[in-house]
Amino acid sequence: MTYTISQRDALRQAIASGVLLLHYDNKRVQYRTMAELKEALNEVETELARDSGVIQTRHVKIYAEKDL
Numbered sequence: 001m002t003y004t005i006s007q008r009d010a011l012r013q014a015i016a017s018g019v020l021l022l023h024y025d026n027k028r029v030q031y032r033t034m035a036e037l038k039e040a041l042n043e044v045e046t047e048l049a050r051d052s053g054v055i056q057t058r059h060v061k062i063y064a065e066k067d068l
Contacts, residue, residue: 009024010022015038
């Protein structure tokens with residue numbers, strides 16, 4: 001699915017204001033939790049970056065209590 005900048009901006013604004021109901025492009029979407037809203041933002045940002053040709057890198061840090 002192709003996402004738009006207005007969708008990304010609406011998700012960011014909703015997270016910043018703490019609301020779970022947002023409106024964009026004459027559509028209304030209600031999220032159940034803030035975690036679900038943040039997951040949606042992550043997906044939209046990933047797809048927008050992929051569409052623009054930007055490569056996203058992820059870092060994984062492993063912590064241990066005892067020696068491995």
